[in-house]
Amino acid sequence: MEKIIFHIDVNSAFLSWEAVYRLAHKGGREDLREMVSAVGGDTSQRHGIILAKSIPAKKYGIQTGEAIWEAKQKCPHLTLVPPNYTLYDKCSRAFMEILKEYSDVVEPYSIDEAFLDMSASCHLFGTPKETAEKMKEQIGKRLGFTVNVGISTNKLLAKMASDFQKPDQVHTLYPEEIQEKMWILPIRDLFFVGRATEKKLRSMGIYTVGDLAKSDLSWLKGILKKQGEILWGFANGVDLSPVLAEPIENKGYGNSITIPFDVTKEEMADQVLLSLCETVASRLRADQVQIRVVSVGIRYGDFSYVSHQNVLYNPTNITLEIYKTACKLFREVWNGEPVRHLGIHTARAKGERSWRQQSFLDEVDYEKLSKLDGTVDAIRSCFGMDSVMRTVFLGHPIYHMSGGVWRGSNSPL
Ligand SMILES: [Mg+2]
Known part of the structure; x- marks a missing residue:
């Protein structure tokens, strides 16, 4: 039997979410979605990039992922708003919750996109098209933003369909329509x-x-x-990958993140890995354990997944040590294609021991790093997670302690 697969994609997610928030909670009169506007990192930072743009901004050729200075060159009167990951996280969760009312098989593909296997439940709501319309309407009514829904028999075609004309549209791309529409x-x-x-x-x-x-x-x-x-x-419309309801639970300590833009550079991947290591290592330390195995998992845009692991010489829970290993593993396994999802997992956790096997080649003062981590943990537990962060995250689109979908800060950075 042929499957019914939906791909739901929030239109200009970060920008829409900010626009809805401003209208509903800040007494805003202007709708960012109707203005030449974009969400971007700190404009004073060289690294700031465009994370989302409005449809009017798109007409100026502004692209997601490009540098803010480039966007400003294309359109000097562009209205820029800073990212707010706490808000995105809340909106994303609320969005995914509504989707779960329609199917048990919901696969979040990024913070603002998901695949639904509707094969078993679609008949409860109507034809696929009617169901998609209902879903779209519900999201608009309850959450205030618009989505595109693509309908087909596999993930690839559903995703291609949701990318047809935007915003606020339902499109089908059934195998028999490939020739005409794709x-x-x-x-x-x-x-x-x-x-x-x-x-x-x-x-x-x-x-x-x-x-x-x-x-x-x-x-x-x-x-x-x-x-x-x-x-x-x-x-030719061939894609056999199933909709995966939830990522496979790892018993060890791990963390992964779906990134709202394609990671195409090693430096950006490093930063995502560092933010993941921050969260994983702090959990290890909180539980007073050390690990021997570090693995890195990469999911590419074509849904394929690779992972690679390494056994460490010494057990550790030091953030930088896990991070260094993760970067090395990433370089060994990455094929250069855009990355959508990155994860770090650890294994062979055992109770903390205070000594380590020294090597003549060690140039690192592990004791010092360990003390530093302990101090940072103590400050964070007293004053909050954002009270101290590595400067490398200042003005960057990556939140300094990543986990789950996106976990953000309210800090004005
Ligand atoms: Mg989107």
């Missing part, structure tokens, strides 16, 4: 085709999704290897 799209619109891949495909004479779908698979594989095969499958 093959006409420029190749860059195909899921998982980044800028580099687009360039490569165009140089091969492939300009539309249809061109790719009809091209010779062995020729493609010869040039693009495994990626060629995946993309060819996508262009």
Whole structure:
């Protein structure tokens, strides 16, 4: 039997959420969604990037992920608002809760997107299209923001469908509609085709999704290897991955995060890993345990998942030591494709011991690092999680202690 899969995507999530919040709680009269506006990191920082933009801002060519100074060049009168992760976290949870009223099988794909397997429950609400309309209406009525819903028989096609005309729309992309609705799209619109891949495909004479779908698979594989095969499958609407209700629970100490933008640079990945290590290591210390195994998990935009682990010479619960290992593992396993989800897991936890096997090659003063961590923990437990943070997180889009979906601070950074 064919499945019924929905992909629900909040329109300009961060910006919509901020707009709704301002209208409802701050007595705002202006709706950011109707203005040339964007959410961006600290404008005084060189690193600030655009995290979300309004539809009017999109008309100026402003893109998510680009530097704030670039966006300002395109549009000097752009209204910029700072990110507020606490708010996003609340909105995301409320959004996911509504989705769970429609299906037991809800897979959050990022903070503002989810896949639903509606095969078993759709008939309770009506046809797929009626159900999607109902869902969209409910979200609008109860939470005040709009979503796009894509309907199909697998995740890929549902995701492609939700990306058709925006905002506030329901679209279908059933296998029999692929030719008419998907093959006409420029190749860059195909899921998982980044800028580099687009360039490569165009140089091969492939300009539309249809061109790719009809091209010779062995020729493609010869040039693009495994990626060629995946993309060819996508262009033909093939995706066998199931909707996964909840990430598999890890018994050890771990943490993972779905990132609201594609991570394409090592430095950005490092920062996400550091924020995850902050939370994991502080939990280890709170429980007075040390771990021997560190593993890093990466989920790519095409839903594929890889992980890689390392056994440490000495058990540890030092943030920086776990972080260094995580960075090394990331570099060993990352294939360079955009990353959507990053996780760190640890294993072989045992009660803390105060001594460590010294190596002649050690240049690090572990005792000092351990004391530093203890002091930071003590300050945080007295004055709150945001009372002390590494300066590397100042003005960056990544919250300094990541966990769950997004956990944010109310600090004005
Ligand atoms: Mg979205």
